[in-house]
Amino acid sequence: MACITKKHATALVEKSLVRDMYALALILSVAALLAAAKMAHRNRKPLGRDVARLLGVTVFPILGNLLLLFAKSIGEAQTAYFLFLAGTDLMFLYLIRFVVNGCHFHGRYEGVHRVLVCITAVDVAQIALNPVFGHAYRAERIVLPDGGIYFELLSGTGYVLHMLLACVYLVVIFIALAVKIFRTPMLYAEKYLIVFGAILLTTVWQFVSIFSHWQMDTSMIGYAVCGLIIFYFSLYYKPAFLLQRMMHYIVSNLSNAIFFFDLDGNCVYANQSALDIAGAADELQVEKKISALRELLGFSREDLLHDFERDVETEKGRFYHVEYHVLKDRLGKNTGVFFSIQDRSEEERRTRRELYRANHDLMTGLYNRDGFCEKVRELLDRAAKEGRSTEDDAGFRIVVTNICNFKMINELFGKNKGDYVLQEFVRMLKENARDGSVFARLGGDRFGIFCRSDGCDEANLEKSLYTITHILGKEAFPIITHVGIYEITEPELAVTLMIDRATMACSSIRGEYNRRIAYYDSNLRSSLLWEQKVVGELDAAIESGQIVPYLQA
Structure with missing residues (x-):
C-alpha cells in the first residue's frame, strides 16, 4: 500500500480547496447573471428583453463547467460538455441579436435571424447526437498525479465545426460593433467600445483556456463578468463626460444666473450671467462678494438654511426672481447649495407699463x-x-x-x-x-x-x-x-x-x-x-x- 507523505497530503488539500473556491465563484456568477436577467426583463427599455435572454443563456456554459468539476463518470462529463457547447451556441445567437438591436442595425435582420436560428439548431442537434455517433467529441478520463480525476475533451469533426461556427459568429459581432463605433461620435461610442473590449478579452481568455488544456476553465468567470458589463452599459450607463458637457453647455448659456456653492461656502461654479450680477471675473471673486450679493438680493444667513423662492426689487430698480435650494445626495445628506437668479427687470417694467395703461x-x-x-x-x-x-x-x-x-x-x-x-x-x-x-x-x-x-x-x-x-x-x-x-x-x-x-x-x-x-x-x-x-x-x-x-x- 502506498504511503501518503505529509507534503503530498497538503497538496491534495490545496487542490481540493482551489476547486471548491472555483466552484463557489461559478455559483456566485450564475446567481449574479440570473439576478441581472430578472432586472433586465423588468427594465422598460426596448433592449431589456434581449439583455435578459442573453444573460439567461450565458448561465448554461457556466453550469456545464460547474458540473464538469464534480463529474465522476464519462457519461456525466459528456453531459457537462454538451451543456457547455450547446450553451455557447445559444449565447452567441442571442449575443448577435443583442448587438444588432443595440447598434440599431435592424433592416432585414428578422430574416437573417431565422437563418441563424436554423444554423444554431443544427449545431446543437449534431452535438446532441454525439453519444450515438461519437463524431463531435469524447471525454477521456485522466487520473492526475495527486489522485484527482479530470475529464479531458478530445475534439472530433463536429467539435471543429462548432468552433468554426463560433468564430463566424464572433467575426459578425466584432464587425457590427466596429461599424457602430466608427459611425458614432466618440462621446456616444464609449459604451460600445467597452462592450467590444469585454467581448474581445473574454474571447481571448476562452481560446487561451482551450489551447492550454487547463483543468479548470477560468474563462467562465469572464463569461459572467462580460454579461454583467453588457447588462450595465446597455441599460443603466450614462456617459458622465457627455452629461457634464451637456449640463455645462446648457447652464452656461442660460440667461438665469446660476451659482453652485459647496458645504464650505466656496463657489464651485458660476455662469456668465451670475458673474455679471455679482460683478466678478471668476468664481474666486464671487466668494469675496457673497456678502454684497446677499445684501443686494435681500436675504440673510438664516434664509439659507431652507429652500426658498421670492421676487426681489433692488434699490437700483432691478427686479429679480431668486430660487435657492439645498442640494442633497441619495442618502439625504447636504452636498451644497444652488442659486438661480432670473433678471425680470424688463418683464416687470413691461408688465407695469401694461398695468398702468389698463388702469x-x-x-x-x-x-x-x-x-x-x-x-x-x-x-x-x-x-x-x-x-x-x-x-x-x-x-x-x-x-x-x-x-x-x-x-x-x-x-x-x-x-x-x-x-x-x-x-x-x-x-x-x-x-x-x-x-x-x-x-x-x-x-x-x-x-x-x-x-x-x-x-x-x-x-x-x-x-x-x-x-x-x-x-x-x-x-x-x-x-x-x-x-x-x-x-x-x-x-x-x-x-x-x-x-x-x-x-x-x-x-x-x-x-x-x-x-x-x-x-x-x-x-x-x-x-x-x-x-x-x-x-x-x-x-x-x-x-x-x-x-x-x-x-x-
Missing part, C-alpha cells in the same frame, strides 16, 4: 374708472382693517366733477385746446385736495376724487371753479363746472355705486350756473326716484287721458 388715462395720467374703483376699494378695506370708522374720524367722500358743454370747446377751439383745459382742470383739482387723495378721469369730461371728508377745501374749490371759467379768456367760451359729493356712510357698498351717487348729486344741479356744488342725501335720492317714476309713467298717463298735451300756436 390709467394716458392723457392726464390719472386712474381710469376701473383703476379708481380698485384703488378706492383697497383703501377702504385697509381703513376698515385698521379699525377706522366714519363716526370716529372725518371719514371719506367721493367727489365727481363734470365740465358742462365740453364738446363745444373741442368743436370751437380744437382738440389740443380741449386737452389743455382738461390738464389745467386736473391741476386745479390736485391743488385743492389733500395729500393722499386719489384722482381719476371717469370718462370724457368727468373726473372723480376719493379723499378724506376734511381733505377738500370747499371754499377754495368753489373759488377755483369760478377761476377756471375764463381759462380760455374772458371774451371766449365760459367753462362751467359742477361738482357732486357723496359722503361715504356705507363703505361696504360697491365703489361704482358710490360714484353713481356722487354723479346723481352732480346731475341734480345741471343747468344751474350760480350753484356749483351739490351733496348726495336721502332727499335727493327720493326726489330722483320720484322724477324717474313720473317719467316712466308719462306715456301711460297720456295714453289713459290723465294728461292731455296741448299745442300752442
Whole structure:
C-alpha cells in the first residue's frame, strides 16, 4: 500500500480547496447573471428583453463547467460538455441579436435571424447526437498525479465545426460593433467600445483556456463578468463626460444666473450671467462678494438654511426672481447649495407699463374708472382693517366733477385746446385736495376724487371753479363746472355705486350756473326716484287721458 507523505497530503488539500473556491465563484456568477436577467426583463427599455435572454443563456456554459468539476463518470462529463457547447451556441445567437438591436442595425435582420436560428439548431442537434455517433467529441478520463480525476475533451469533426461556427459568429459581432463605433461620435461610442473590449478579452481568455488544456476553465468567470458589463452599459450607463458637457453647455448659456456653492461656502461654479450680477471675473471673486450679493438680493444667513423662492426689487430698480435650494445626495445628506437668479427687470417694467395703461388715462395720467374703483376699494378695506370708522374720524367722500358743454370747446377751439383745459382742470383739482387723495378721469369730461371728508377745501374749490371759467379768456367760451359729493356712510357698498351717487348729486344741479356744488342725501335720492317714476309713467298717463298735451300756436 502506498504511503501518503505529509507534503503530498497538503497538496491534495490545496487542490481540493482551489476547486471548491472555483466552484463557489461559478455559483456566485450564475446567481449574479440570473439576478441581472430578472432586472433586465423588468427594465422598460426596448433592449431589456434581449439583455435578459442573453444573460439567461450565458448561465448554461457556466453550469456545464460547474458540473464538469464534480463529474465522476464519462457519461456525466459528456453531459457537462454538451451543456457547455450547446450553451455557447445559444449565447452567441442571442449575443448577435443583442448587438444588432443595440447598434440599431435592424433592416432585414428578422430574416437573417431565422437563418441563424436554423444554423444554431443544427449545431446543437449534431452535438446532441454525439453519444450515438461519437463524431463531435469524447471525454477521456485522466487520473492526475495527486489522485484527482479530470475529464479531458478530445475534439472530433463536429467539435471543429462548432468552433468554426463560433468564430463566424464572433467575426459578425466584432464587425457590427466596429461599424457602430466608427459611425458614432466618440462621446456616444464609449459604451460600445467597452462592450467590444469585454467581448474581445473574454474571447481571448476562452481560446487561451482551450489551447492550454487547463483543468479548470477560468474563462467562465469572464463569461459572467462580460454579461454583467453588457447588462450595465446597455441599460443603466450614462456617459458622465457627455452629461457634464451637456449640463455645462446648457447652464452656461442660460440667461438665469446660476451659482453652485459647496458645504464650505466656496463657489464651485458660476455662469456668465451670475458673474455679471455679482460683478466678478471668476468664481474666486464671487466668494469675496457673497456678502454684497446677499445684501443686494435681500436675504440673510438664516434664509439659507431652507429652500426658498421670492421676487426681489433692488434699490437700483432691478427686479429679480431668486430660487435657492439645498442640494442633497441619495442618502439625504447636504452636498451644497444652488442659486438661480432670473433678471425680470424688463418683464416687470413691461408688465407695469401694461398695468398702468389698463388702469390709467394716458392723457392726464390719472386712474381710469376701473383703476379708481380698485384703488378706492383697497383703501377702504385697509381703513376698515385698521379699525377706522366714519363716526370716529372725518371719514371719506367721493367727489365727481363734470365740465358742462365740453364738446363745444373741442368743436370751437380744437382738440389740443380741449386737452389743455382738461390738464389745467386736473391741476386745479390736485391743488385743492389733500395729500393722499386719489384722482381719476371717469370718462370724457368727468373726473372723480376719493379723499378724506376734511381733505377738500370747499371754499377754495368753489373759488377755483369760478377761476377756471375764463381759462380760455374772458371774451371766449365760459367753462362751467359742477361738482357732486357723496359722503361715504356705507363703505361696504360697491365703489361704482358710490360714484353713481356722487354723479346723481352732480346731475341734480345741471343747468344751474350760480350753484356749483351739490351733496348726495336721502332727499335727493327720493326726489330722483320720484322724477324717474313720473317719467316712466308719462306715456301711460297720456295714453289713459290723465294728461292731455296741448299745442300752442
